[in-house]
Amino acid sequence: MFFPGRSDKRIAALSLGMTPRLYPLADAALCIDWGNQIDPELNDRVLALCEQLHAMRLPGVLNLAPAYSSLTVVYDAALLPYARLCAAVEALLAHPTAQETTQGRLVEIPVCYDPEMAPDLEALARRSGLDPEAVIQLHLEREYRVYMLGFLPGFPYMGTVDPAIAAPRHARPRLKVPAGSVGIAGAQTGIYPLESPGGWHLIGRTPLRLFDPAAAAPALLKAGDRVRFHRISPEQFQEITDQR
Amino acid sequence: MSLQIIRAGLLDTVQDRGRYGYAELGIPAGGAMDPLALSLANSLTGNDPGTAVLEFHFPAPRIRFLQDARIALAGADFSPCINGQPIPMHTPVLVRAGAELHFTQRVWGAWTCLAVAGGLALEPWLGSHSTDLVVGAGGWNGRALQDGDVLPLLQPETGHDWREGETHRCGRQYSNPAGFYPADAPLRFCPGPEHDWMTPGAQQQLETERWRITTQSNRMGYRMDGAILEQQETADLLSAAVLPGTIQLLPDGRFIVLMADAQTTGGYPRIGQLIRADLPRLAQMVPGETFRLVRVAPEAGREAMERQRQWLQRVYYGVKFNRSS
Numbered sequence: 001m002f003f004p005g006r007s008d009k010r011i012a013a014l015s016l017g018m019t020p021r022l023y024p025l026a027d028a029a030l031c032i033d034w035g036n037q038i039d040p041e042l043n044d045r046v047l048a049l050c051e052q053l054h055a056m057r058l059p060g061v062l063n064l065a066p067a068y069s070s071l072t073v074v075y076d077a078a079l080l081p082y083a084r085l086c087a088a089v090e091a092l093l094a095h096p097t098a099q100e101t102t103q104g105r106l107v108e109i110p111v112c113y114d115p116e117m118a119p120d121l122e123a124l125a126r127r128s129g130l131d132p133e134a135v136i137q138l139h140l141e142r143e144y145r146v147y148m149l150g151f152l153p154g155f156p157y158m159g160t161v162d163p164a165i166a167a168p169r170h171a172r173p174r175l176k177v178p179a180g181s182v183g184i185a186g187a188q189t190g191i192y193p194l195e196s197p198g199g200w201h202l203i204g205r206t207p208l209r210l211f212d213p214a215a216a217a218p219a220l221l222k223a224g225d226r227v228r229f230h231r232i233s234p235e236q237f238q239e240i241t242d243q244r
Numbered sequence: 245m246s247l248q249i250i251r252a253g254l255l256d257t258v259q260d261r262g263r264y265g266y267a268e269l270g271i272p273a274g275g276a277m278d279p280l281a282l283s284l285a286n287s288l289t290g291n292d293p294g295t296a297v298l299e300f301h302f303p304a305p306r307i308r309f310l311q312d313a314r315i316a317l318a319g320a321d322f323s324p325c326i327n328g329q330p331i332p333m334h335t336p337v338l339v340r341a342g343a344e345l346h347f348t349q350r351v352w353g354a355w356t357c358l359a360v361a362g363g364l365a366l367e368p369w370l371g372s373h374s375t376d377l378v379v380g381a382g383g384w385n386g387r388a389l390q391d392g393d394v395l396p397l398l399q400p401e402t403g404h405d406w407r408e409g410e411t412h413r414c415g416r417q418y419s420n421p422a423g424f425y426p427a428d429a430p431l432r433f434c435p436g437p438e439h440d441w442m443t444p445g446a447q448q449q450l451e452t453e454r455w456r457i458t459t460q461s462n463r464m465g466y467r468m469d470g471a472i473l474e475q476q477e478t479a480d481l482l483s484a485a486v487l488p489g490t491i492q493l494l495p496d497g498r499f500i501v502l503m504a505d506a507q508t509t510g511g512y513p514r515i516g517q518l519i520r521a522d523l524p525r526l527a528q529m530v531p532g533e534t535f536r537l538v539r540v541a542p543e544a545g546r547e548a549m550e551r552q553r554q555w556l557q558r559v560y561y562g563v564k565f566n567r568s569s
Contacts (some may be wrong), residue, residue: 027434047510062273
């Protein structure tokens with residue numbers, strides 16, 4: 001029997017650019033796995049394969065779930081035998097689309113970093129040995145890639161933040177994080193689309209709606225997008241909120 | 245044509261097969277906690293198996309049918325009654341306008357599906373009637389049912405000749421899904437991608453220990469208690485896709501099995517995946533109940549689903565052609 005797993009040796013073997021591993025999640029899904037890495041090129045491959053599978057419209061494919069460096073295909077084994085799904089994926093991997101990596105669209109996200117909306121900013125600054133203004137500048141100066149959506153509808157996992165402001169999640173998550181909160185966890189930055197429990201370090205808030213179920217396209221962001229934050233005042237925050 | 249919630253239960257929601265195709269936006273599939281009960285309840289009323297139903301936990305609601313309706317209940321046995329008279333599970337029942345359905349006692353199981361012939365007249369959200377409680381969309385206004393809610397139904401029943409005082413009539417078809425919920429058999433799983441992140445000792449414990457469902461269990465996942473499973477790999481795991489049935493190892497050495505409303509991604513080690521056919525079995529267990537796990541190959545999972553599928557088909561066509569089964 002094949003027992004998939006990820007020991008150090010296997011992670012080392014899955015170096016960038018190599019063929020991904022394919023393995024089943026029982027009879028429910030197929031995982032195509034390039035390894036446990038945050039890497040834009042790997043993510044490009046994930047998204048390219050996801051796009052190709054979308055276009056193929058294989059009957060029996062129920063859901064495509066791209067992540068940092070893996071793509072999970074949820075399928076109905078009664079309609080689509082596992083072997084046939086694997087063969088289709090292997091064929092696509094052998095013949096990647098000729099297109100250049102499309103540059104994701106750039107999305108500007110206004111953020112208010114005022115202390116009221118940034119409950120963890122001061123603590124994060126102390127932890128980094130910087131003052132809060134420096135933390136804000138470091139957050140603002142980079143363009144981030146949206147690697148994946150997950151955790152909540154519309155929640156973007158973006159990376160990577162300047163190592164100086166990276167920090168592990170809170171050991172004990174907050175019971176309530178306000179919608180629009182911008183946070184940092186590890187090397188990632190993210191935005192809570194809805195009020196929810198959460199363990200990220202909250203350093204600001206955006207008035208934009210990351211998720212609107214009534215909209216034709218309910219999620220503001222998608223994997224592959226590029227994001228740049230810009231700073232707004234509390235007054236501007238209120239203005240934008242009122243206009244929504 | 246409608247039904248009214250006279251008194252809402254603990255958690256009544258509209259559910260169907262689930263909302264597929266949006267995992268990449270972080271939108272979970274959701275759907276009935278017990279997909280087998282969903283298909284069965286629908287088939288018994290002549291509905292397509294994936295039609296929207298009402299799914300109840302216990303305490304379950306009191307419901308009044310405002311017009312004649314053909315219904316069926318499948319899944320947990322909460323001792324259903326029409327106007328105080330017990331009615332059988334897993335059987336189509338014709339109920340009279342004004343009749344009230346209520347549930348007196350939990351006998352077995354955790355989730356029951358009420359199907360009404362013709363289905364509910366609701367607008368889908370992203371192609372499904374499943375209720376997304378996190379976002380507040382889909383199903384009945386994106387929320388659990390409340391006292392006084394009136395839900396529109398699609399199909400009127402043609403006028404029936406009721407006798408004086410008669411409130412309902414049971415159909416002849418009767419199907420018993422008990423064979424798919426064997427009481428003491430272990431739940432079947434396949435190792436997950438991070439199965440070997442557990443020590444060899446823990447890998448063995450996973451299959452030899454008895455696991456107890458804790459009260460920290462809900463539609464998103466059932467949290468288990470029992471032996472502490474030791475991890476040998478300590479690397480940070482990036483978020484990857486998860487789905488109902490995924491067994492996640494938590495930092496405290498216990499594990500959670502994700503259920504219907506699980507998030508689409510997670511960062512905990514995926515030590516296993518329950519086979520699809522055994523999700524209904526786990527769904528119907530309640531806190532305090534215990535189970536064992538046994539490792540199987542994915543093929544065993546496919547075969548088990550195929551048996552369920554064939555059995556459900558026989559029920560569906562049996563009802564369609566009005567045969568007793």
